Amino acid sequence: MSRDPHCIFCKIVHGDIPSVSVLETDQAIAIMDVNPVVKGHILIIPRDHHSQVRDLPEELAAHLGSLVPRLTRAVVAAVGAEGSNLIINSGQVAGQTVDHCHWHIIPRFSDDPVDWPWPHEEYSGDEKAQMAFRITRELNGPAD
Ligand code: AMP
Ligand code: ZN
Numbered sequence: 001m002s003r004d005p006h007c008i009f010c011k012i013v014h015g016d017i018p019s020v021s022v023l024e025t026d027q028a029i030a031i032m033d034v035n036p037v038v039k040g041h042i043l044i045i046p047r048d049h050h051s052q053v054r055d056l057p058e059e060l061a062a063h064l065g066s067l068v069p070r071l072t073r074a075v076v077a078a079v080g081a082e083g084s085n086l087i088i089n090s091g092q093v094a095g096q097t098v099d100h101c102h103w104h105i106i107p108r109f110s111d112d113p114v115d116w117p118w119p120h121e122e123y124s125g126d127e128k129a130q131m132a133f134r135i136t137r138e139l140n141g142p143a144d
Helices: 009-011 058-079 127-139
Strands: 022-025 026-031 041-047 081-089 104-107
Touching: 009 026, 009 041, 022 058, 026 058, 041 058, 058 081, 058 104
Parallel strands: none
Antiparallel strands: 022 026, 026 041, 041 104, 081 104
16 A cells, blocks of 8 residues: 555545545545535545546546545535536646645535636637647557
8 A cells, every 4th residue: 555654645544633534445535625615525535645646546546436426416415515516636736735636526506605617718720639639649658
């Protein structure tokens, strides 16, 4: 099991600091976020320490994903929400403050204070096709 001795979520996973858990599996825990964006906000945290979503083994990512529908139904029903957001912040620039990959489930209400949606950019010319080409090339691995 990979663990970072300085990581607050590793400490939570190993019971070294307290948390309020709502679900535990062999590979992950789901806990109440201590400073919820909206009350009922939970975090799905893999037991193993991986910094970002891009570092997750695919099987672990699949396990985390498998928990999302049930946890979302529970959160939404428990607080009487009208919807929810599933969010993963990756990297400081994207708002990640705890360097142990975790997935947020945030219940949403039409009158909650969350500022959403994000602003959108527009592609010009063949930018979108070029971007898709570059992403596809990355997915297919480096050229020989
Ligand atoms: P992020 O900004 O995506 O890294 O999210 C980190 C989240 O962890 C924030 O929503 C914090 O409120 C939450 N958080 C930080 N420390 C704790 C803790 N000890 N127990 C529960 N949630 C925490
Ligand atoms: Zn950790």
